[in-house]
Amino acid sequence: MSKMVKEVENKLNEAIALAVEKATQSGDLPEAEMPKFIIEKPADKKNGDFSSNIAMAGARAYHQAPRMIAEAIVKNFSLDGGYIDRCEIAGPGFINFYLSDKYYSDVLKDIVSSGDNYGRSDYGEGKKMLVEFVSANPTGPMHIGNARGGAIGDCLASVLDAAGYDVQREFYINDAGNQIEKFATSLEVRYLQECGKDVELPEDAYHGEDITVHARNFYSEVGDKYAECDSQERRDALVAYALPKNIAGLEADLGKYRIKYDKWFRESTLHNDGSVQKIIETLKEKGVTYEQDGALWFKASEFGNDKDIVLIRANGIPTYIVPDIAYHYNKLVTRGYDKAIDVLGADHHGYIPRMKAALTALGLDADRLDIVIMQMVRLVRNGETIKLSKRSGKAITLNTLLEEVPIDAARFFFNLREPNSHFDFDLELAAKQSSENPVYYVQYAHARICSIIKKAADEGIGVTTPSEEALNRLNSSEERDLISHLASLTDEIIGAAKSYDPARITHYVIELATLFHKFYNAHRVVSDDKELTEARLFLCTAVKNTIKNILVMLKVDVPESM
Incomplete structure (x- = not known):
């Protein structure tokens, strides 16, 4: 929360405790241990800006009706020197508190003076967090699910x-294992077809046009040099040619989408540096493995998973879970992150207990791994769902999407719903330049404020810090609602961080734009009343700064004119 909101809550806690102490000393309340109570914001503003259940919480301790306890506390409550203007008793004994004019004026001063830092806090205490997201297999272009995962x-x-x-942001490159084998098979068949061979692409291979293009380009460079050689040599050459191009393509596409990773981590390094083998040996040493039917199993059922899992197949090849365990061990132990956060698709629900079981077996606190599950996206145009098929090669890619809708809309829209909810992406709405489009609506609020400030400057009225008396005149319901919402930004960011839900921030800024437009439609900003004009320009500046800070956080453009 803003410094002001936090200060009010802290002071209110102290003032209530002091009022109880005074009531006890004066005999209005009997001697008893201070009950635990809460302070919260009522849903209905008519019930005050803050409300406390202290009277109900103390009924057993004081052996009195809550209403009587509330009356004793209010009688002894001091309003001197704080941000509380008055307090009232409601219902069976709730005590409602109403904020003073000074609170609202100080909130605005805090926002404007904080500038680009408004909304930031030290809640996380500098703990190291690694967010791994997208991590698409480098065997083809990114699809619409990756687009949502990238934005989230x-x-x-x-x-x-x-x-x-x-x-830190990280992309995990699956450059080893089954996906690469399938990639190699797909490239090999397409290359042999370019060489004139009568071979058919397996049903479970990649059928996308990108595979054909790679094979054709490879053939144009080397001809039929690899047509008659050993299959493994041919496959290695094709993968060595195509994989770096795909990885570079992923990096370029994500860069266009305004995503820059701190590290691109290759799965192959875990095989090459012995990390995969070390995980197997460590699990064996801890006595949590056994052999059956020629395969090595992990006793995952003893650590919370529904069944045991195979680590090494009977053919001696590790399953995909082993390098994944090694990767998370690398994050949490080798590199020492306090938390590893993975953003994964809806088909990974079963992955969570398996990975947490492995970490627990290795002696780690599994709660240091958090997984954000992201549901599927449906693309909608003219009310109709666009059918997608990755295997046929007709999937909508990230690039295709960004050719149709602005990057601002894509990033904003994918964060309109909490990750674990299904989402219909309306292509028409995302491309619309109207108030129906939420990102346009927010950007327009910022541009409108810039226009107001510019117009005022043209008339010789600059933005200055108004007097206390001038700011106290911002007392209409529209102005007070706007300032109250501004004051809650830091708290909203902390809430979004705790719940791993960036959608809370898009909802916040849409509501901020709505409250601003409501204020703008009800009141003239620049008028003949100089004092009120200065106060309202100051309020507009606080709104402008806050919208800018949020859009910058979301990596969405902040236009000054539209």
């Missing part, structure tokens, strides 16, 4: 940073 992961990292964590 990148914005989540920004939210965690604003909440005071030391955050």
Whole structure:
């Protein structure tokens, strides 16, 4: 929360405790241990800005009706020198507190003076967080699910940073294992077809046009040099040619999407440096493995998973889970991150207990791994769902999407819903330049404020810090609602960081734009009343700064004119 909100809550706690102490000393309340109570914001503003259940919480301790306890506390409550204007008793004994004019004026001063730092806090205490997201197999272009994962992961990292964590972004490159074998098979068949061979592409191979293009380009460079050689040599040459191009393509596409990773981590390094083998040996040493039917099994059922899992197949090849365990061990032990956060698709639900079981067996606190499950996206145009098929090669790619809708809309839209909810992406709405489009609506609020400030400057009225008396005149319901919402930003960012839900921030800024437009439609900003004009320009500046800080956090453009 803003410094002001936090200060009010702390002072209110102290003032209530002091009022109880005074009531006890004066005999209005009997001697008893101070009951635990809460302070919260009522849903209905008519019930005050803050409310406390102290009277109900103390009924047993004081052996009195809550209403009587509330009356004793209010009688002894001091309003001197704080941000509370008055307090009232409601219902069976709730005590409602109303904020003073000074609170609202000080909130605005705090926002404007904080500038680009408004909304940031030290809540995370600099703990090291690694956010791994997208991590698409480098065997083809990124699809629409990766587009959502990219927006969610990148914005989540920004939210965690604003909440005071030391955050790193990472892409895990699956450049080993089954996917690469399938990639090699697909390239090999397409290359042999270019060489004139009568071979058929297996049904479970990759059928995308990108595979054909790689094979054709490879053939144009080397001809039929690899047509008659050993299959493994041919496959290695094809993968060595195509894989770096795909990885470079992923990096370029994500860069266009405004995502920059701190590290691109290759799975192959875990095989090459012995990390995969070390995990197997460590699990064996801890006595949590056994052999059956020629395979090595992990006793995952003893650590919370529903069944045991195979680590090494009977053919001696490790399953995919082993390098994944090695990768998470690398994150949490080798590199020492306090938390590893993975953003994964909906088909990874079963992955969570398996990975946590392995970490527990290795002696780690499995709660240091958090997995954000992201549901599927449906693309909608003219009310109709666009059918996708990755295998046929007709999937909508990230690039295709960004050719149709602005990057701002893509990043904002994918963060309109919490990750674990299904999402319909309306292509028409995302491309619309109207108030129906939420990102346009927010950007327009910022541009409108810039226009107001420029117009005022043209008339010789600059933005200055108004007097206390001038700021106290911002007392209409529209102005007070706007300031109250502004004051809650830091708290909202902390909440989004705790719940791993960047959608809370898009909802916040849409609501901020709505409250601003409501204020703008109800009140003239620049008028003949100089004092009120200065106060309202100051309020507009606070709104402008806050919208800018949020859009910068989301990596969405902040236009000054539209």
